[in-house]
Amino acid sequence: MTDKDLFALMKEKLFTAVLGDVLDVLGHRRQFLPQPIKPLAQGxxxxxxxxxxxxxxxxxxxGHGPLADMPFGLMFAALDDLKEGEIYIASGSSFEYALWGGLMSTRALHLKAAGAILNGYVRDTSEILHLGFPVFSRGAFAQDQGVRGKVIDYRVPIDIEGIRINDGDLVFADDEGVLIVPQEAEKEAIALALEKVATENEVANAIRKGMSSQDAFATFGVM
Structure with a gap:
């Protein structure tokens, strides 16, 4: 299965709750990013x-470093390096300014990126919503990054409140959270999540027909 097919399958069949449950079972129990990181557009x-x-x-x-005289640091280089199906996921700064905006969304859309996830704020929200580009963040705040912060590197491991994210990790997000799936676990996790969804559908049918929750859990092992 290509990544393009995988992403389409995940969006059609899965949701973060079921995939998160499976990761718990596999021993990966801290994979959700902080709860305040939400989609700009519900759904x-x-x-x-x-x-x-x-x-x-x-x-x-x-300043004395190589980025001192570069507004935004390496942000434009990082943005231009986005590939099809990738998600720009940024962290490391304070919450004093926006890390993403409308023109960045326009560029990312042209590059066929999948979306952006910011451990911080976005701005130009009306423009982003009009473009239909998927963005998750802690909310909206118009203050500019240019004189306050810089991108200092990209395609390096980053950490968001104890959750390690490596370049190339599988990311899945919806209204209920943002989930990081370690590359070494993704095949097993996706297969088990698809099985769990099918089983939950059986449980729902059984409950609708009158089965108790206790009997359903004893029978299917899912609730």
């Missing part, structure tokens, strides 16, 4: 590969 479902972006606060002023 958005997102699947793709992480393209990790490392942010940092970098107040405007004279």
């Amino acid at each position: 958005t479902k997102l699947a793709g590969r992480a393209m990790t972006v490392l942010e940092a606060d970098f107040p405007e002023g004279k």
Whole structure:
């Protein structure tokens, strides 16, 4: 199965709750990003590969490093490096400014990226909604990054409140959360999640016909 087929299957058949349950069983029990990270448009479902972006606060002023005189640091290089089916996922800075906006969405859409996930804020929300580009964040805040922060690296491991994200990790998100699926577990996790969905449908049918919740759990092992 190609990644394109996998992402389509996930969006059609799965949801984060069932995949998260399966990861729990497989021993990967801290894979959800912080609960405040939500879709800009309710009902958005997102699947793709992480393209990790490392942010940092970098107040405007004279510095000595190679990024000191580069507005936004490596942000434009990171954005232009997005590939089809990838998700721009950024973290590392404070919550004092927006990490994503409308023009970035326009560029990412042209590159056929799957979406963006920010451990921080977005701006230009009306423009992003009009474009229909999937974005998850902590909310909207118009303050600009340009004189306050920079992208200092990309395609490197990043950490969001103890959840490690590696470039290329499978990412799945919906209204109920953002889930990081480790690459070494993704095949087994997806297969088990699809089985669990089928079983839950059987449980729902049995309950509708009058089976008690206790009997249903004893019979199917799912509730």
